[in-house]
Amino acid sequence: MARSALPAADLARVVVFAAFIAVLGLFPGVPVGGLVPIVVQNIGPLLAGAILGWKRGTAAVALFLAITAIGLPLLSGGRGGIAPFVGPSAGFLFGWLLSALVTGLVVERAVRRRLPVLLLATFLGVVADYVIGIPVYGAFLGSLGAGVVQSLVFVPGDLVKLVLAAVIAGLVHRALPDLLPRRASVS
Numbered sequence: 001m002a003r004s005a006l007p008a009a010d011l012a013r014v015v016v017f018a019a020f021i022a023v024l025g026l027f028p029g030v031p032v033g034g035l036v037p038i039v040v041q042n043i044g045p046l047l048a049g050a051i052l053g054w055k056r057g058t059a060a061v062a063l064f065l066a067i068t069a070i071g072l073p074l075l076s077g078g079r080g081g082i083a084p085f086v087g088p089s090a091g092f093l094f095g096w097l098l099s100a101l102v103t104g105l106v107v108e109r110a111v112r113r114r115l116p117v118l119l120l121a122t123f124l125g126v127v128a129d130y131v132i133g134i135p136v137y138g139a140f141l142g143s144l145g146a147g148v149v150q151s152l153v154f155v156p157g158d159l160v161k162l163v164l165a166a167v168i169a170g171l172v173h174r175a176l177p178d179l180l181p182r183r184a185s186v187s
């Protein structure tokens, strides 16, 4: 029998996490004067990476984005289809893939999954999203500087979300220590 790329248990986790990110879209986005809203949903990719690791976490985000792009109204405010992926939020949306990937890589490479490491991982996950999101936002606003200035409003909420994601991931890894393969500690 052909071996699948992802074992069934991993596939189930990916699907459950994609569904979880969709549920986060039930929280409405908060318009803050610019073209991109404050959302709760971007905690999803951080949690996906921090809990599932980079491969399964990124796969969960990719699945979520794919089913949104084909038309399911899973983004905050019940939006879906191609439009969000070619609009001012597009960079942030594609950045969610990088967010899960970077967060997951840091968590997986850590010897111990304690709060400081998890905080670093989710912080870098947010930065990774900004690295793609802000220039694309800036392109819609007319300059990178405008993208940076308009994105400052996201920082307080994203700091809260990254701390929350790190704490939740820490609790999950404490309860399920074998969820991710453990790197051997050098002692």
Ligand SMILES: O=C(O)CCCC[C@@H]1SC[C@@H]2NC(=O)N[C@@H]21
Pocket: 029, 036, 037, 038, 039, 040, 042, 075, 076, 084, 089, 092, 093, 129, 133, 154, 157, 158
């Ligand atoms: O629903 C959408 O169209 C995507 C919105 C993307 C919002 C970005 S994610 C990073 C930053 N933090 C927020 O709260 N909003 C922006």
